[in-house]
Amino acid sequence: MTDVLRYTAFSTDPEGGNPAGVVLDAAGLTDAGMLAIAAEVGYSETAFVFPHDEPDSYHVRYYSPEVEVPFCGHATVATAVAMDHVGTLAFHTLSGEVVVDTDGRTATLTSVPTTSKPVGTEDLDRALGALGWGHDELDPRYPARWAFGGAWHLVLAAKTRERLADLDYDFDGLRDLLTRNEAVTAHLVFEREEDVFDARDPFPVGGVVEDAATGAAALAFGGYLRSIGRVPGPRTLTIHQGDDMGRPSVLSVDVRPDGDRVRVTGAAVPL
Incomplete structure (x- = not known):
């Protein structure tokens, strides 16, 4: 069974923020499988993390209950904090590489070119x-x-x-x-x-x-x-x-x- 973590982002209070699902090990999941999990979780997005061949780097995909989206900020914050990592991470998304700096409680995302x-x-x-x-x-x-x-x-x-x-x-x-x-x-x-x-x-x-x-x-x-x-x-x-x-x-x-x-x-x- 796929382990789905649940976090809320852009708040320090569980009653605030935007909830997101996080799957830290999505290896082997199909597109249809990710969409089904996101629909079952029911949050606006669930992030799915896949391995990458560079240190502290990951492929990340994002699904709402109905469609895949190219990038999601609140689910990225949730994922970075869920990783319990201190330092810099690189998330490779469908929109490009997003650099994430985290202290384990907060995360700062640097966008692709706007x-x-x-x-x-x-x-x-x-x-x-x-x-x-x-x-x-x-x-x-x-x-x-x-x-x-x-x-x-x-x-x-x-x-x-x-x-x-x-x-x-x-x-x-x-x-x-x-x-x-x-x-x-x-x-x-x-x-x-x-x-x-x-x-x-x-x-x-x-x-x-x-x-x-x-x-x-x-x-x-x-x-x-x-x-x-x-x-x-x-x-x-x-x-x-x-x-x-x-x-x-x-x-x-x-x-x-x-x-x-x-x-x-x-x-x-x-x-």
Whole structure:
């Protein structure tokens, strides 16, 4: 029987964070077998670890209950902490190599190169229609974009916290839009104050209504800010996610103007 560990990431409290399954020895598992395990676990993602021929290096794959995703940040944090390792690890994912520094309680992920691109008018209209948002409810300082930090995400910024809090969306409509654009989640944000954001991440592509913490989206968001010229110097962002779900999560994001890789840090604890 496959041993599945259960951790929650981006929190030091088992009642907070985003739960993830971790299979530290996935050798011999098939794609169908991994998908079946992820569906049985029922978390937004389960990470599957395979051996690599270099020291402190591993192949890692990530499955939601319905699909494989190229990269998952919170499951990477959970996996690194579950390994009980102090030092640097290299996780070889479908998106490329992700370097992970861990002290055994927290992990810092360094993304693959980030990028972003504008959202077309038709796609934006469809996204807002699925969310039930109006164009006038968007924060004009933050243009709608597709952002990548290991996986693609739709970034939309709400003008008010109330708009972000009132999330009741068309599951099938948003899933279809994200799938057509090879995106994983919609990363919905509100600027609470300078360098502090609230976020929510619908994940219908994976069969999940909402993620309580989305490290991959946080990495993409850091790259997005750089691409729109909002990183004049090194910035450390604090992203609060999961509050509206009753699972508070805190993600720390480091982004620099002179590099396209972003770092996100978070804790993880067993469930």
